[in-house]
Amino acid sequence: MSSVGTTQALRVPRFGRRRLGRRSFYTVFLLALCAVLLLVALLGPFLAPYAPDAADILAANQGPSTAHLIGTDSLGRDVLSRLLWGAQLSYAAAALIVVISIILGTSIALTSAWFGGAVDAASAGVLNVFIAIPGMLVAIIAVTILGPGFWAPVVAMALASAPYAARVLRSTAIQERHKAYVEALALSGVSTARINGHILRGISPIVLAQTTFGFGVALLEFGALSFVGLGVQPPTAEWGAMVIAGRTEMLAGNPQQTTAAAVMIVISVVAFSLLGERLQRTLGGRR
Numbered sequence: 001m002s003s004v005g006t007t008q009a010l011r012v013p014r015f016g017r018r019r020l021g022r023r024s025f026y027t028v029f030l031l032a033l034c035a036v037l038l039l040v041a042l043l044g045p046f047l048a049p050y051a052p053d054a055a056d057i058l059a060a061n062q063g064p065s066t067a068h069l070i071g072t073d074s075l076g077r078d079v080l081s082r083l084l085w086g087a088q089l090s091y092a093a094a095a096l097i098v099v100i101s102i103i104l105g106t107s108i109a110l111t112s113a114w115f116g117g118a119v120d121a122a123s124a125g126v127l128n129v130f131i132a133i134p135g136m137l138v139a140i141i142a143v144t145i146l147g148p149g150f151w152a153p154v155v156a157m158a159l160a161s162a163p164y165a166a167r168v169l170r171s172t173a174i175q176e177r178h179k180a181y182v183e184a185l186a187l188s189g190v191s192t193a194r195i196n197g198h199i200l201r202g203i204s205p206i207v208l209a210q211t212t213f214g215f216g217v218a219l220l221e222f223g224a225l226s227f228v229g230l231g232v233q234p235p236t237a238e239w240g241a242m243v244i245a246g247r248t249e250m251l252a253g254n255p256q257q258t259t260a261a262a263v264m265i266v267i268s269v270v271a272f273s274l275l276g277e278r279l280q281r282t283l284g285g286r287r
Helices: 003-047 079-115 117-131 135-146 151-177 180-187 192-227 239-245 247-251 256-283
Strands: none
Touching: 003 079, 003 256, 079 117, 079 151, 079 192, 079 239, 079 256, 117 151, 135 151, 135 192, 151 192, 180 192, 192 239, 192 256, 239 247, 239 256, 247 256
């Protein structure tokens, strides 16, 4: 081999290591950012310097200061405190939506994979019908019937998101179902429940990735419902409600409430969505 060929052969592994290092750093960075966001949401009420509804009309619409790091809203409430309290509610709603939808979607995927045939075909057809119905429309109808608040949009959006989760997990579950070890367990007389437990463990990386990605989507959709007045109602601190509550303040030259809540929504959605996509690529074997 010539010296040029030897040099090229040595450069390829080094480039691969650098590329792998960048990808690893990117994944670790996203994991750290999402962990910090979750920690802030969990500890938000303890970190907040004021109560979320503590009003001081004499301090209304103030800019950032040592007393109010982000400023105050039109009622003199500390924006940072409302942001921290609102993080817990916004994240709790997104977590409930994604957990319910993933449980339902995984159950549908496992059932479809295990029985196959007509059951799988019928399941796929039903999923396609429900996927054609916009999730936000389902949530709006549910809120119109049951009234705005926390639980109505959470349950409606969870049910509307379940078909998407089921469709993503179905193909992975079918592949896992037809692996040799599953057939061996079935021939050995292992119970259906135990076999499906093994299948679930086999597809758990994709379930984790879909959960992470779905969390960002759920956070955005729940905030959108609050933004249009169909979710959490004032004076409760919630990011989507804060964005719409600060619209008149923004027009008056005081954008701190709307801007702060919108920035936190964007950062959270982007971070969890990118992490979910990265996990799906990595855990799915598509590096």
